[in-house]
Amino acid sequence: MSDADSNPDADANADADANDAAESGDRDYLRVADISKWYGDEQVLDDVSFEMDRGDVTVLIGPSGSGKSTMLRCVNRLAEAQEGEIFLDGEEVTAPDVDVDELRREVGMVFQDFNLFAHLTALDNVALGPRRVLDLSEAEADERAHAQLERVGLADQTDSYPAELSGGQKQRVGIARALAMEPKLMLFDEPTSALDPELIGEVLEVMHDLVADGMTMLVVTHEMSFARAVADEIVFLDEGRVVERGPPEQLFDNPEKERTARFLDRIASHD
Amino acid sequence: MADSTRPANVSDPGEAIPSAGRLLFVAAGVVFWGWLLATWVNRWLGGPVVPVGEPFVAPGTVESALAALPLLSAYATDLAFVTRISPEIARGIWLTVVITVVSLAVGFFIAVPLAVARVYGRLTAYVSLVYTELLRGTPLLAQLFVLHFGLNMGQYVPVALSDVFARNVVWVAILGFVLNGAAYQAEYIRGAIESVEEGQLTAGRAIGLSKVETIYYVVLPQGLRYAIPSWTNEFVYLIKYSSLAAFITVPELYYRAFEIASDTFRYPMIFAVTGLAYLCLVLTATELMARVEDLVAIPGVGGDRER
Ligand SMILES: Nc1ncnc2c1ncn2[C@@H]1O[C@H](COP(=O)(O)OP(=O)(O)OP(=O)(O)O)[C@@H](O)[C@H]1O
Ligand SMILES: [Mg+2]
Numbered sequence: 001m002s003d004a005d006s007n008p009d010a011d012a013n014a015d016a017d018a019n020d021a022a023e024s025g026d027r028d029y030l031r032v033a034d035i036s037k038w039y040g041d042e043q044v045l046d047d048v049s050f051e052m053d054r055g056d057v058t059v060l061i062g063p064s065g066s067g068k069s070t071m072l073r074c075v076n077r078l079a080e081a082q083e084g085e086i087f088l089d090g091e092e093v094t095a096p097d098v099d100v101d102e103l104r105r106e107v108g109m110v111f112q113d114f115n116l117f118a119h120l121t122a123l124d125n126v127a128l129g130p131r132r133v134l135d136l137s138e139a140e141a142d143e144r145a146h147a148q149l150e151r152v153g154l155a156d157q158t159d160s161y162p163a164e165l166s167g168g169q170k171q172r173v174g175i176a177r178a179l180a181m182e183p184k185l186m187l188f189d190e191p192t193s194a195l196d197p198e199l200i201g202e203v204l205e206v207m208h209d210l211v212a213d214g215m216t217m218l219v220v221t222h223e224m225s226f227a228r229a230v231a232d233e234i235v236f237l238d239e240g241r242v243v244e245r246g247p248p249e250q251l252f253d254n255p256e257k258e259r260t261a262r263f264l265d266r267i268a269s270h271d
Numbered sequence: 272m273a274d275s276t277r278p279a280n281v282s283d284p285g286e287a288i289p290s291a292g293r294l295l296f297v298a299a300g301v302v303f304w305g306w307l308l309a310t311w312v313n314r315w316l317g318g319p320v321v322p323v324g325e326p327f328v329a330p331g332t333v334e335s336a337l338a339a340l341p342l343l344s345a346y347a348t349d350l351a352f353v354t355r356i357s358p359e360i361a362r363g364i365w366l367t368v369v370i371t372v373v374s375l376a377v378g379f380f381i382a383v384p385l386a387v388a389r390v391y392g393r394l395t396a397y398v399s400l401v402y403t404e405l406l407r408g409t410p411l412l413a414q415l416f417v418l419h420f421g422l423n424m425g426q427y428v429p430v431a432l433s434d435v436f437a438r439n440v441v442w443v444a445i446l447g448f449v450l451n452g453a454a455y456q457a458e459y460i461r462g463a464i465e466s467v468e469e470g471q472l473t474a475g476r477a478i479g480l481s482k483v484e485t486i487y488y489v490v491l492p493q494g495l496r497y498a499i500p501s502w503t504n505e506f507v508y509l510i511k512y513s514s515l516a517a518f519i520t521v522p523e524l525y526y527r528a529f530e531i532a533s534d535t536f537r538y539p540m541i542f543a544v545t546g547l548a549y550l551c552l553v554l555t556a557t558e559l560m561a562r563v564e565d566l567v568a569i570p571g572v573g574g575d576r577e578r
Contacts, residue, residue, distance in 0.1 A: 078473060078477065101481055104477055115471060
């Protein structure tokens with residue numbers, strides 16, 4: 001389990017805070033406020049705003065090139081927004097004096113093409129962060145890595161190198177690697193897009209488990225049934241703008257904007 | 272997709288079933304290195320087996336033994352001569368090996384930062400570029416001349432080091448090969464680092480490693496493995512280029528061969544033997560690096576990667 005178990009006191013407090021926030025109607029565990037970003041002359045994000053509560057799952061959808069990946073990368077500062085602010089758990093992520101390495105310890109990221117460290121075994125992939133970033137002892141880091149691999153159902157693959165794993169297994173190691181840092185927030189960038197159809201299920205299953213464990217997750221995906229099942233909110237991005245956002249039932253079944261409906265039709269006809 | 276699932280140690284078929292050629296190759300290696308080590312040890316110990324500078328078998332014995340054989344009698348004098356010069360050749364090889372290995376090893380530790388700076392640096396990328404192009408763009412012999420005749424670097428050799436070799440000029444040669452070899456090694460390593468997927472760096476940064484940490488823990492372990500085959504080239508080149516040290520009077524293999532030749536005027540014979548010695552060294556280096564490559568091989572990294 002992530003930090004929910006490791007520090008019950010802090011967690012109870014945080015939960016209380018989160019409840020307060022929910023009661024007062026503020027959803028600001030993650031708050032993305034008016035984010036704009038340009039690559040050269042090309043504007044890829046245009047005044048993007050959305051909020052998440054602790055334990056929320058938000059799914060970003062949108063056509064290719066609409067800025068979904070860029071939005072995720074702004075949250076852990078792999079990309080820099082030129083305008084707007086992002087807050088995570090009360091801290092301003094986008095402040096110029098933020099220690100980005102510190103920030104990234106608290107924000108796990110899962111990539112479309114896995115990006116597992118090719119020269120390290122599954123165990124070492126997961127243990128590298130705890131060892132070198134969290135400065136845990138070798139034994140503690142290994143123990144934590146074992147636990148996370150077990151959590152994603154790979155306890156028997158600890159000594160395999162990435163090249164020896166299937167795509168689904170690789171992605172589960174990728175998830176375990178992010179979880180081992182005990183993040184406050186998990187970012188998923190199309191975690192199943194590079195997988196053969198028969199391998200998608202095992203990854204989604206792990207993600208379902210995380211939702212059940214109360215992990216706060218910001219997910220870019222085209223898996224609409226997953227989105228419908230677990231998302232608290234769907235954000236539809238097009239050309240860098242939030243076209244429409246809302247709970248899945250509303251956005252999927254009664255989209256307000258025609259553009260949303262057209263996009264959903266296109267996605268549906270692909271399935 | 273790059274899902275190569277080759278087992279950690281795929282040896283080529285020639286190794287699995289030792290062919291006659293392979294056996295001959297290994298036997299030649301054993302003879303060559305056996306002779307070298309025996310000669311060196313005999314010298315270091317002050318000549319317990321034969322007097323220092325003398326061959327293990329007297330040239331006269333070789334000559335009379337071969338003269339008795341029908342096929343080899345024509346070469347008896349030649350082989351007796353080769354026997355006579357063999358201790359001197361072994362001495363030259365010693366220095367060639369030391370200069371090459373030390374220069375390569377020290378150069379490596381300069382080359383890695385140079386390559387990293389070139390790929391990931393900003394201002395340092397230019398410094399590295401200028402250094403590399405300058406050192407690769409001018410003749411190695413000219414660099415040695417500048418260090419030796421121009422700057423007389425021998426006078427700066429620290430006392431601790433000047434006891435190692437009979438003459439400080441050996442250190443000057445090593446310095447030259449370190450500086451020059453680092454530039455070449457940096458180019459090979461740079462190419463290898465660039466072939467490490469960008470996603471590896473992103474993933475390292477995403478778990479909170481700094482850029483330098485990611486390079487150290489993620490990029491270099493992969494890049495250096497990719498670099499082994501091309502880096503072996505530098506090893507092979509340096510074995511041969513180290514002969515340029517002869518021109519600043521370093522008594523390595525080529526220098527000694529040249530000295531014997533000008534004393535005896537038996538140029539073809541001596542340079543055939545010298546060439547053979549270089550060939551043995553080069554083949555040893557290639558073989559050694561192939562072993563190293565196998566030893567550090569990781570499935571999916573290096574070797575059979577798709578590029
Ligand atoms: N590093 C970069 N430099 C320049 N342009 C970039 C860079 N990264 C992304 N872009 C551009 O920004 C726009 C948004 O890209 P982004 O990857 O965020 O889209 P996306 O919604 O994730 O698309 P996809 O579904 O294809 O992954 C695209 O037009 C892309 O070409
Ligand atoms: Mg994307």
